Structures are given as structure tokens and as C-alpha cells.
Amino acid sequence: xxxxxxxxxxxxxxxxxxxxxxxxxxxxxxxxxxxxxxxxxxxxxxxxxxxxxxxxxxxxxxxxxxxxxxxxxxxxxxxxxxxxxxxxxxxxxxxxxxxxxxxxxxxxxxxxxxxxxxxxxxxxxxxxxxxxxxxxxxxxxxx
Amino acid sequence: xxxxxxxxxxxxxxxxxxxxxxxxxxxxxxxxxxxxxxxxxxxxxxxxxxxxxxxxxxxxxxxxxxxxxxxxxxxxxxxxxxxxxxxxxxxxxxxxxxxxxxxxxxxxxxxxxxxxxxxxxxxxx
Numbered sequence: 001x002x003x004x005x006x007x008x009x010x011x012x013x014x015x016x017x018x019x020x021x022x023x024x025x026x027x028x029x030x031x032x033x034x035x036x037x038x039x040x041x042x043x044x045x046x047x048x049x050x051x052x053x054x055x056x057x058x059x060x061x062x063x064x065x066x067x068x069x070x071x072x073x074x075x076x077x078x079x080x081x082x083x084x085x086x087x088x089x090x091x092x093x094x095x096x097x098x099x100x101x102x103x104x105x106x107x108x109x110x111x112x113x114x115x116x117x118x119x120x121x122x123x124x125x126x127x128x129x130x131x132x133x134x135x136x137x138x139x140x141x142x143x
Numbered sequence: 144x145x146x147x148x149x150x151x152x153x154x155x156x157x158x159x160x161x162x163x164x165x166x167x168x169x170x171x172x173x174x175x176x177x178x179x180x181x182x183x184x185x186x187x188x189x190x191x192x193x194x195x196x197x198x199x200x201x202x203x204x205x206x207x208x209x210x211x212x213x214x215x216x217x218x219x220x221x222x223x224x225x226x227x228x229x230x231x232x233x234x235x236x237x238x239x240x241x242x243x244x245x246x247x248x249x250x251x252x253x254x255x256x257x258x259x260x261x262x263x264x265x266x267x268x
Contacts, residue, residue, distance in 0.1 A: 078233055
């Protein structure tokens with residue numbers, strides 16, 4: 001994509017992300033509300049904490065994506081690891097690891113396209129790296 | 144006059160939606176099993192409830208200045224409720240508040256140094 005065409009589509013990408021987010025936000029609200037009001041033995045809840053590989057780069061992008069995930073009812077950012085590029089997301093209705101990862105990455109793709117003048121590199125690590133505790137936290141990472 | 148009546152009605156609808164959301168969030172506080180579910184479902188639903196009431200009040204008393212005030216109030220409310228939920232959930236995790244039994248996967252458990260050598264920690268994934 002050349003610079004001029006990507007600049008021209010920038011406002012459109014912002015508006016389309018906002019509209020998509022409002023739709024996702026309202027739908028998630030309805031799901032959570034219905035499940036809270038459902039009798040206990042028929043609750044569909046299956047919570048999980050999943051490590052989601054992320055494509056964000058700058059401080060702004062990390063802050064915004066974790067805020068957007070937390071704002072959606074039913075999903076919650078617990079922690080991030082910028083060194084390994086992972087978001088730790090707690091989900092309320094997680095059927096499988098793949099379904100939550102797909103949902104979060106779709107939101108991140110749309111957000112990054114809306115934030116950046118040209119989308120650039122949206123690739124992520126394919127496989128979640130094995131994160132093991134180290135005695136000294138890596139530089140710049142707060143536990 | 145016609146438009147004024149419609150906006151008044153829409154304002155009432157928004158305010159009642161907001162009240163309903165906050166009531167459901169309160170019921171959720173009692174019914175959900177652990178800290179993380181409560182923080183994710185309740186914290187932000189309550190944020191939406193307040194935002195909806197603000198929008199309803201704006202529609203009932205519309206002016207340019209009120210529009211600016213309402214926009215600032217809604218954005219600040221949503222941002223702070225998100226950051227607050229994250230802070231509560233994270234500090235809960237660091238203070239050993241374990242997720243409820245029904246939580247089927249916990250990737251964050253692998254990164255804990257006091258559990259990395261614990262064989263039970265591996266079987267939970």
C-alpha cells in the first residue's frame with residue numbers, strides 16, 4: 001500500500017474500529033448479563049487464563065490493547081510480558097485456547113490498523129514461548 | 144417540541160438501562176465464584192451503567208457544553224474502571240488468590256517461581 005492511499009483510509013479505519021468495538025462491547029454485555037442471571041447449574045461459564053501472543057510494539061499500543069480487553073465484559077488482562085510479547089488474558093467463556101486467542105487477535109489487528117498510519121508488521125510469534133521464572137526479572141520488565 | 148419529547152423519552156430509556164446494568168452487576172457480585180470473574184464482569188458492567196446514566200441525563204438536558212462534559216465523564220469513567228479492574232485482578236493474583244475450580248487452563252501459573260517446580264502446577268494445563 002502506498003503512503004497516500006493508507007493516509008486517506010486512516011480516518012475510515014478508526015471509525016470502523018470504533019463501530020466494531022461498540023458492537024462487540026454490547027454483545028459481550030448481553031452474554032455476561034444473561035449468564036449472571038441464569039440458574040447456577042445451567043451457567044455456561046468456563047473461565048481460563050490464556051497466554052495470547054501479541055503484535056503490539058509501543059507503550060501506547062500495549063496500554064490501549066490491555067484497556068480495551070479489560071473494558072469488554074468477560075475478558076480481563078491479568079498481566080503482560082513485553083519481552084515475550086504475551087498478553088495474559090482471563091476469559092469468562094473460553095471453549096478452547098484457540099477461540100480466545102482468535103478473538104483477542106482480531107481485536108488487536110483492528111486496533112493496530114486504526115492506530116497506525118500504515119498497518120505495518122502484524123506478525124506474531126506462532127508458538128507461545130515457554131516462560132520460566134528467572135531469579136532476576138529481565139531489564140525493563142516489572143513483575 | 145416534537146424532537147424535545149423524543150429526546151426526553153430516549154433519555155429515560157438510557158437511564159433505566161443504566162440502572163438495570165448496575166443491578167445485574169450487583170447480583171453478579173454475589174453469584175460469580177472468584178475474584179477474576181467478578182472483576183471482569185462486574186467492574187466494567189458498572190462502568191457501562193454509569194456511562195449510560197450520564198448519556199441519558201445528557202439527552203434530557205441537551206446543550207453543547209453538556210455534550211463536552213458528558214463525553215469527558217464517559218471516557219474518564221470507562222478508562223478508570225478498566226485500569227481499576229486490572230489493578231485489582233493483578234494484585235489478587237500476586238497475593239495467591241487462586242482462580243475458582245472451574246477455571247480449566249491457567250497459563251500464568253507457569254510463570255510463578257514458587258510453583259514452577261511443583262508437579263501439580265503442570266497437571267493443571
